[in-house]
Amino acid sequence: MSAPAPAFPPPPPWGTADTVFxxxxxxxxxxxxxxxxxxxxGTAVLTPLETGMLKYREEGRIRLADGKEFDGHREYLFERAPGGFVVHFAETPPRxxxxxxIVxxxxxxxxxxTHLCMPDTYDSSYRxxxxxxxxxxxxxxxxxxxxLSATVFRRRGK
Known part of the structure; x- marks a missing residue:
């Protein structure tokens, strides 16, 4: 009779800083x-592009504090970088x-x-x-x- 194989915890869902992208x-x-x-x-979809970047597009329903509602969307481009990624505004050329x-x-x-959008400052954190x-x-x-804008993303279907 052989010894049972040791139980290893499943790999973390995100892996390492270099696999998050x-x-x-x-x-x-x-x-x-x-x-x-x-x-x-709403939903956000990240789609690979031929350039190696990911196109981020979100669409959803926005509800203002006064109860008014409307549809909205936003796009960015994500680019792989050692130990993380770079986010660009989806403009031509990307900004x-x-x-x-990532740590x-x-x-x-x-x-x-931090992003300075004169005269305002955006301090952003990803977890x-x-x-x-x-x-x-x-x-x-x-x-x-x-x-403060706080967004939670959950994989569709989970």
Whole structure:
């Protein structure tokens, strides 16, 4: 009788900082809150492009604090980078939003960056969680804008 094989925990859903980019591909359900201003539910799809980038497109229903509702969408381009990824505004030519370097943070992987959109500042953080979901938080401060946007992404079908 042979000894049972040792039990190993399953690999983390995100792997390492260098595998997060590839694991973003697919369809995600999203839930967003913009503190005191609005909420959004919808989907985000990350699709590989021939350039090696990922096209990010989100679509959903936005509900303002006063109860008004409308459809909205947003697009970005994600580019692979050592130890993380770079996010560009989907413009021609693409314009840098921020670069995210990813590090291990307990059971999660995390990264953050700052973007100056004169005269306002966007402090962004990404967390890739052990359950396979991820979050993006944008804290925006400045004379024109002052809010926190928090979005939770869950893989479609999970």
């Amino acid at each position: 590839d694991r973003l591909v697919g369809t995600w359900d999203l839930e967003r809150t913009i503190e005191g201003q609005a909420s959004m539910t 840098l939003f921020h670069a995210i370097g 291990r943070d307990g059971d999660a992987l995390a990264g953050s960056a 890739f969680l052990a359950d396979g979901s991820f979050t993006i938080r944008h804290t925006v401060h400045g004379p024109r804008k002052d809010y």
